[in-house]
Amino acid sequence: MANKTKSAAGIALKKVGKFAAKYTTYLTFVVLLVVLAILTRGGALRWISIKNLLIAESVRAFAALGVGIIIITKGIDLSIGFVVCLCASVAASFAQPADYSGALFVGKQFPLFLPIIAGILTGTVFGLFNGALVAYGKLPPFIATLGSMSIAKGLQLIYTKAAVVGSLRPEFKKIGQGSIGPIPNLAIYVLIAAILVWVLLKHTKTGTNFYAIGGNIQAARVSGIKVELGLMVAYGIAGLCYGIAGTLQASRLGLANSLTANGMELDAIAAVTVGGVSQSGGVGNVGGMMIGVFTMGLINYGMTYLAINSYYQQIVKGLIIILAVYFDMRKYSKR
Amino acid sequence: MDSEYAIEMLGITKQFPGVLALNNVDLRVKPGSVHALMGENGAGKSTLMKCLFGIYKENAGKILLFGKECHFTGSGDALRAGVSMIQQELANCPERTVAQNLWMGREPMTKLHFIDHKKMHDDTIKVLKNVDLDISPETRMGSISISKQQSCEIARAVSYNAKVVVMDEPTSSLTEDEVNHLFKIIRQLRDSGIAVIYISHKMDEIFQIADTVSVMRDGEMIGTYPITDLTKDKLISLMVGRDSKERFPDIGPMPKTNVTLKVSHLTSSVDRSFTDICFELHKGEILGIGGLVGAQRTELVESIFGIRPVKDGEVFVNGKKIGKLEPSVLIKNGVGLITEDRRRTGLFPMMSITNNTSVPSLGQYLNKMHLLDHRKIGTDTVKYNKDLNTKTPTMETLIQNLSGGNQQKVIIARWLMTLPDILIMDEPTRGIDVGAKHEIYMIMNALAKQGKSIIMVSSEMPELIGMSHRIMVLCEGRETGILNRDQMTQENVLTLAASFMK
Numbered sequence: 001m002a003n004k005t006k007s008a009a010g011i012a013l014k015k016v017g018k019f020a021a022k023y024t025t026y027l028t029f030v031v032l033l034v035v036l037a038i039l040t041r042g043g044a045l046r047w048i049s050i051k052n053l054l055i056a057e058s059v060r061a062f063a064a065l066g067v068g069i070i071i072i073t074k075g076i077d078l079s080i081g082f083v084v085c086l087c088a089s090v091a092a093s094f095a096q097p098a099d100y101s102g103a104l105f106v107g108k109q110f111p112l113f114l115p116i117i118a119g120i121l122t123g124t125v126f127g128l129f130n131g132a133l134v135a136y137g138k139l140p141p142f143i144a145t146l147g148s149m150s151i152a153k154g155l156q157l158i159y160t161k162a163a164v165v166g167s168l169r170p171e172f173k174k175i176g177q178g179s180i181g182p183i184p185n186l187a188i189y190v191l192i193a194a195i196l197v198w199v200l201l202k203h204t205k206t207g208t209n210f211y212a213i214g215g216n217i218q219a220a221r222v223s224g225i226k227v228e229l230g231l232m233v234a235y236g237i238a239g240l241c242y243g244i245a246g247t248l249q250a251s252r253l254g255l256a257n258s259l260t261a262n263g264m265e266l267d268a269i270a271a272v273t274v275g276g277v278s279q280s281g282g283v284g285n286v287g288g289m290m291i292g293v294f295t296m297g298l299i300n301y302g303m304t305y306l307a308i309n310s311y312y313q314q315i316v317k318g319l320i321i322i323l324a325v326y327f328d329m330r331k332y333s334k335r
Numbered sequence: 336m337d338s339e340y341a342i343e344m345l346g347i348t349k350q351f352p353g354v355l356a357l358n359n360v361d362l363r364v365k366p367g368s369v370h371a372l373m374g375e376n377g378a379g380k381s382t383l384m385k386c387l388f389g390i391y392k393e394n395a396g397k398i399l400l401f402g403k404e405c406h407f408t409g410s411g412d413a414l415r416a417g418v419s420m421i422q423q424e425l426a427n428c429p430e431r432t433v434a435q436n437l438w439m440g441r442e443p444m445t446k447l448h449f450i451d452h453k454k455m456h457d458d459t460i461k462v463l464k465n466v467d468l469d470i471s472p473e474t475r476m477g478s479i480s481i482s483k484q485q486s487c488e489i490a491r492a493v494s495y496n497a498k499v500v501v502m503d504e505p506t507s508s509l510t511e512d513e514v515n516h517l518f519k520i521i522r523q524l525r526d527s528g529i530a531v532i533y534i535s536h537k538m539d540e541i542f543q544i545a546d547t548v549s550v551m552r553d554g555e556m557i558g559t560y561p562i563t564d565l566t567k568d569k570l571i572s573l574m575v576g577r578d579s580k581e582r583f584p585d586i587g588p589m590p591k592t593n594v595t596l597k598v599s600h601l602t603s604s605v606d607r608s609f610t611d612i613c614f615e616l617h618k619g620e621i622l623g624i625g626g627l628v629g630a631q632r633t634e635l636v637e638s639i640f641g642i643r644p645v646k647d648g649e650v651f652v653n654g655k656k657i658g659k660l661e662p663s664v665l666i667k668n669g670v671g672l673i674t675e676d677r678r679r680t681g682l683f684p685m686m687s688i689t690n691n692t693s694v695p696s697l698g699q700y701l702n703k704m705h706l707l708d709h710r711k712i713g714t715d716t717v718k719y720n721k722d723l724n725t726k727t728p729t730m731e732t733l734i735q736n737l738s739g740g741n742q743q744k745v746i747i748a749r750w751l752m753t754l755p756d757i758l759i760m761d762e763p764t765r766g767i768d769v770g771a772k773h774e775i776y777m778i779m780n781a782l783a784k785q786g787k788s789i790i791m792v793s794s795e796m797p798e799l800i801g802m803s804h805r806i807m808v809l810c811e812g813r814e815t816g817i818l819n820r821d822q823m824t825q826e827n828v829l830t831l832a833a834s835f836m837k
Contacts, residue, residue, distance in 0.1 A: 199706070202707075203706040203707050203709075204705070204706060204707065205697045205698060205701065205707060208690070208694075208697060208707065209694075209697075211683070211686060211690070212683055212686070212690075212694050215683035215684065215685055215686050216679075216680075216681075216682060216683050216684065218679055218680040219674075219679075219680050219681050219682060219683055219694075220683075220694070221642060221662060221680075222640070222642060222662055222672060222674055222680050222681070223662070223666075223694045223695035223749075224662040224663035224665075224666040224667075224695045225662075225663070225694070225695075226663060278685070280685070282683060282685050282686060283685050
């Protein structure tokens with residue numbers, strides 16, 4: 001009898017735990033928002049703060065969408081920061097005005113679509129390269145992307161001769177800096193991208209297969225999924241996202257240099273992990289990824305508001321990713 | 336306080352989600368005896384041993400070592416206490432030497448805390464003598480035969496002053512001479528006062544080596560008997576629990592129908608796997624594939640399905656030659672494979688029942704815009720699982736939370752949704768309880784009656800004989816015969832299964 005009541009209580013506790021576990025990401029976000037709103041006496045809820053948050057986080061959101069897809073396939077991508085940096089530099093190099101003497105292509109004025117295409121293409125190529133290494137080369141994603149990270153870094157330095165690619169044309173800057181009414185363009189791009197990735201992951205066979213590949217690659221193969229092709233597509237789409245991120249970053253800042261997007265891999269991986277994309281593969285959704293991005297944004301915002309030294313902010317970020325993965329592993333590793 | 340028994344496991348109960356794996360099991364083993372632990376696959380033998388070694392934590396019960404309660408936290412911990420396990424799959428470091436393997440983690444040290452290689456060498460020779468092994472301690476472990484590696488493992492156990500040695504199917508990959516050598520060692524261990532727990536399916540061995548037999552069935556201990564009180568038939572009926580005829584549906588006579596699958600001269604790319612396999616499968620037929628461990632049955636069916644590489648040979652489905660053996664191609668041609676190891680190659684543990692069921696058939700559920708028709712997927716996954724009587728709280732439940740039998744039904748539903756003509760089932764009832772087993776048999780029979788062709792790989796003799804229209808037997812990767820219904824006896828299958836063994 002005693003045993004029975006104990007197990008009933010256990011079940012109830014489990015249910016609460018399950019509910020909390022299911023909505024942890026959303027709960028965390030709401031709690032953080034409330035805490036910040038109180039600390040800032042409502043300042044955090046003013047439109048200008050929200051707008052700033054949207055602008056600050058939207059480039060990262062693209063990186064997060066990309067790496068989120070990769071982590072669902074049980075991969076990882078450490079090359080994000082430098083790939084985004086390279087894409088930003090390539091995009092910027094085609095967006096400098098003809099009359100700027102410091103331009104990479106002095107005296108040449110390219111049509112506006114070229115920097116966009118070039119930036120996105122660069123990212124996609126890198127994504128496919130990573131995908132090929134992982135899918136066909138059978139390299140562990142960790143090592144494959146560590147290598148391509150260094151390659152991207154080198155290429156960026158060679159391409160820009162380690163100089164700033166700046167003074168970008170106003171029409172190009174407008175892409176990332178403009179707004180439609182009160183809503184910043186960047187936020188709209190993110191919204192569109194998030195919807196597209198949602199459709200991909202939820203409503204296409206290709207996207208659904210990512211979960212199968214990440215959930216159990218052998219079972220996926222037995223189920224007739226072309227695992228190698230699937231991984232190529234996943235890394236390729238991720239690369240495309242990084243390309244967009246790089247292009248938008250160049251446009252938003254009006255320049256690109258070797259420090260652009262520095263450390264963005266950590267930000268993106270931390271965001272999606274906080275957003276419930278499991279490192280064990282096969283688990284995660286777009287809603288979680290986006291909440292994760294803005295949760296990390298709120299934390300940054302809060303720390304800056306509380307005047308916490310940015311060096312300490314690095315430490316906090318590191319601890320958050322470690323904690324998030326720790327809980328993730330505890331949640332999924334016991335079978 | 337001394338005890339009459341070396342090991343006592345009392346009232347051990349172990350609950351897994353949805354399955355009671357062990358129900359109040361008692362096992363008492365005397366020192367200086369060879370105690371056989373018998374039971375069909377899934378009876379709970381290995382679960383019981385995992386509880387002994389602390390790999391699983393039992394929900395209730397206690398374990399006494401010479402009368403003293405003990406709780407091991409893993410096989411290393413148990414080893415230090417004198418309880419050791421000789422695994423079916425040897426766990427050693429093949430690239431390290433015999434000596435390094437023997438003393439791993441407890442290397443003799445010099446005064447300066449460097450490894451004392453001299454002592455390690457000498458001690459190794461001493462210890463190997465216990466098991467009649469005359470090899471250099473510097474031999475690389477991976478370069479000696481499995482049987483010798485096993486002897487090393489036993490030597491290692493002895494060097495820890497083992498009082499209890501558990502052997503799990505130790506003869507599964509040994510030749511007859513090697514088995515005799517092993518038995519000699521086991522008798523030596525017994526005579527020196529060690530309690531040996533011996534797990535095996537092989538009747539002959541049990542009657543040769545065991546003093547006492549404990550029989551388990553469906554997670555319960557049926558009883559413990561001195562070997563002299565038992566006969567083979569009695570032992571089988573204790574293990575099986577009821578007459579094998581009742582357990583299987585009537586599959587009827589071999590259908591006289593067209594050939595749906597033809598395999599001709601199939602040879603694996605892997606050395607020492609299967610060679611030159613030819614057979615035909617008819618519409619509505621259940622073809623059993625039998626053989627001992629290492630007969631390459633799984634390798635064969637997985638190669639037909641394109642998961643493993645083949646060097647030579649052809650596969651025809653419904654008269655059409657399959658150009659490239661690849662899962663997606665075979666699925667398109669109406670073949671499905673339920674793999675042997677559900678956990679490793681079947682389940683997507685963190686995905687829902689719905690998603691687990693629909694993975695290979697998603698291509699059939701695309702709308703005009705090439706997007707997934709979730710509504711139709713939903714109704715069909717429910718339908719197929721309902722037909723198979725899968726028990727689950729909701730369709731969104733993660734498959735890892737179901738019992739083995741229900742997981743297996745989801746996997747069968749998965750393949751039925753691809754509308755196959757041919758279903759390959761590798762050990763379809765492994766690790767599921769008896770009730771669910773019976774249901775799986777009924778499903779298989781119904782599918783065959785509907786005109787689906789089934790290949791069933793099975794290690795369980797009664798299942799093989801009870802559920803097959805014909806049995807193809809393999810031995811060491813070669814086809815040694817095909818038995819029709821009237822030729823099916825355990826003896827015939829075993830004779831063919833051991834044809835090439837000395």
